[in-house]
Amino acid sequence: MLVTVRLPPGATIDDARERLGLAEREVDLDYGLVLIDPAEGLYALRVADEAGGRMEGEAGPYADPVIEPYGPVKRSPD
Amino acid sequence: MRVMIQLRPSADVVAAVADPAATATVADVADGLQGVVLDSAFTPVAVPRPMPRPGGDPLSLAHDVSYSLAAADATVLVRGEVADDELSTRLSMLSSQHRNVVGVFADPVIEASPTCGGDAPVGDWHDVERLLDVAKLKEEGLDGEGVALAVLDSGINLAHVERVLGRKATLDAKRSWSPSSVKGRPGEFEVDHGSMCAFDTLIGAPQATLLDLPLLLSRRPGGSALDGLLSDAVAAYAHLRTVIDAQPADTKALVVNNSWGSFSPHWDFPPGHPGNYSDNPAHPFNLIVAALDGAGADVLFAAGNCGRDCPDGRCAFPERPIVGANSHPRVLSVGGVDTRGERVGYSSQGPGRLAVRKPDLCAYTHFAGSQAFGAGSPDSGTSAACPVAAGLVTAVRTAWPASRLSPAQLRSLLCRTADDRSDVGFDNDYGYGVIDAAGVIAALRRKAKRAA
Known part of the structure; x- marks a missing residue:
């Protein structure tokens, strides 16, 4: 799931975790803190479903659906 | 009767x-x-x-x-x-x-069967080159030189693209980007859907600079080899924002090709839920798409392959299959026609979910092109139509950066000059019509004259 948070410029993923009350294990650290809109200071994080379920309001949680090519592919599913 | x-x-x-x-x-x-x-x-x-x-x-x-x-x-x-x-x-x-x-x-009306998935190619990429008036675009200095064209897909195999094109192509590895789980170097991925898209962009913009963003190679538990998560696209767009923000204000030009989407509501919250993607402009991905458009990028999305005549087997939305960012009001949603100008049967029809008037227009698909799937297999799907349109957009950007013609103005120009396929302007099959390079060139000439 995706969640969002508003933070000041230069914020870190730890700042985001603290603001949202998320444990380190609940956050996809490889994904990191992704800037959605610099003008708004809006960031996104990818979190475990259980953690996403605790969010409220603008924070989310937001769907993270599977996306696929709109055309042929060569390789079969593995 | x-x-x-x-x-x-x-x-x-x-x-x-x-x-x-x-x-x-x-x-x-x-x-x-x-x-x-x-x-x-x-x-x-x-x-x-x-x-x-x-x-x-x-x-x-x-x-x-x-x-x-x-x-x-x-x-x-x-x-x-x-x-x-x-x-x-x-x-x-x-x-x-x-x-x-x-x-x-x-005595019912009978119509020719539309081109469907599995059908043989209709024409080849040289026909598309002719239909896009590439020679005329070149005369106007519109060949994509120096314009960044991001292909968000399954990765590009540049050697294959060059071999089939019969000439060199440009790829900027430094400005390319991969999800953390994807191994491999820009331009060196296996030949697949992404190479098809890259090839098709270069038909209209032969001198464009490709950026390789293989987000569909991102792995998820239980997933197939070629699918990703929308969160990977969010991260890719965040990277592209740094790319366009690094460009000088008066020459900003970034074209973003997205030949992918969501086939099913299965992984989504239902419409009306605040976390829903398909119908919700407040979803983070829909927000970042709007933000990138606002920063001066041209964002193009394939309309999808869920046309009523012969939908892809994966289509699971019971109605209105142009969903989420593919139907965003600040992107160009591209349906597909074959080289005869007839809508291919799998091209998704409107109305869209975020914006009703989708697709915006149609471009060419189902032609013999990249050979990514073998010599006899067409470049198909709205996956091919989208990069064909992206090529024309990139060509325009050679001389018309966002400071001179905003993304919204360019979308409007493309729709206004499209070859209308109905007698009422917009329709849910073709949008405003089939992309028309000659009309675009004429409109740009008029605009340049007015500005002089």
């Missing part, structure tokens, strides 16, 4: 109709059929009589039946129109008052 009327006139009239050397008119065959406006331009046709073997069923398609065009056996078919509000009355009167009327049948 248009109808076909089967008649049994006199034997000499039947003989005249059946004789290719003779000419029989509608007036010779049928006259005075009240309530029917007969089509005098339609030459009457002799209908043979089924002649079953003794004991056989004349209407059976399984039994051995011969057919007779002898004057005593055959009947004659004419066509006409009956007013819809008198249909049942007129039909019963025809049978009761005219003994020579054998039957009245519907």
Whole structure:
């Protein structure tokens, strides 16, 4: 799931975790803190479903659906 | 309602109709059929009589039946129109008052079958080059030189693209990007869907600079080799924001090709839920798409392959399959036509979910091009139509950066100049029509003249 948070410029993923009350294990650290809109200071994080379920309001949680090519592919599913 | 009327006139009239050397008119065959406006331009046709073997069923398609065009056996078919509000009355009167009327049948509109998945290529990429007026674009200095063209897909194999194009192409590895789980170097991924898209962008913009963003190679538990998560696209867009923000304000130009989308509501919250993606402009991905457009990038999305005539087997939205960012008001949603200009049957039809008037327009697909799937297989899907349109957009950006023509203005220009395929402007099949490079060039010339 995706969640969002508003933070000041230069914020870190730890700042985001603290603001949202998320444990380190609940956050996809490889994904990191992704800037959605610099003008708004809006960031996104990818979190475990259980953690996403605790969010409220603008924070989310937001769907993270599977996306696929709109055309042929060569390789079969593995 | 248009109808076909089967008649049994006199034997000499039947003989005249059946004789290719003779000419029989509608007036010779049928006259005075009240309530029917007969089509005098339609030459009457002799209908043979089924002649079953003794004991056989004349209407059976399984039994051995011969057919007779002898004057005593055959009947004659004419066509006409009956007013819809008198249909049942007129039909019963025809049978009761005219003994020579054998039957009245519907005459439905028939259309050629549209191109569908699995069909052979319709034309090749040189036809697309011609349809995009690439030679004329080059004369105008619109070849994509120096314009960044991001292909968010399954990765590009640049060597393959160059081999099929027969010339060198440019890829900027430094400004490319991969999800953390994807191994491999920009331009060196396996030949697949992404190479097809890259090839198709270069038809209209041969000198463009490709950026390789293989987000569909991102792995997830239980996923297939070629799918990703929307969160990977969010991260890719965040990277592209740094790319465009690093460009000088007066020459900003970044074209973003997205030949992918969500086929199913299965992984989404339902519409109305605040976390929903398909119908929700407040979803983080829909926000970052709008933000990138606002920063000066041209964002193009394939409309999808869920057209009613022959949808992809993965299509699971029961209606309105152009969803999420593919239907975003601040992107160009691209449907597909073949090189004859006919909509391919799998091209998703509007209305869209975030914006109703989707697709915006159509571009060419289902042609022999990249050979990414073998020499005989077409570049297909709205996956191919989208990069064809992205190529033209990139070509325009060579001389028209976002500071001179905003992404919204360029979308408007493309829609305004599209070759309208209906008589009412926008329609849900073609959008505003088929992309028209000649119209775009003419409009840009007028705009340049006004600005001078």
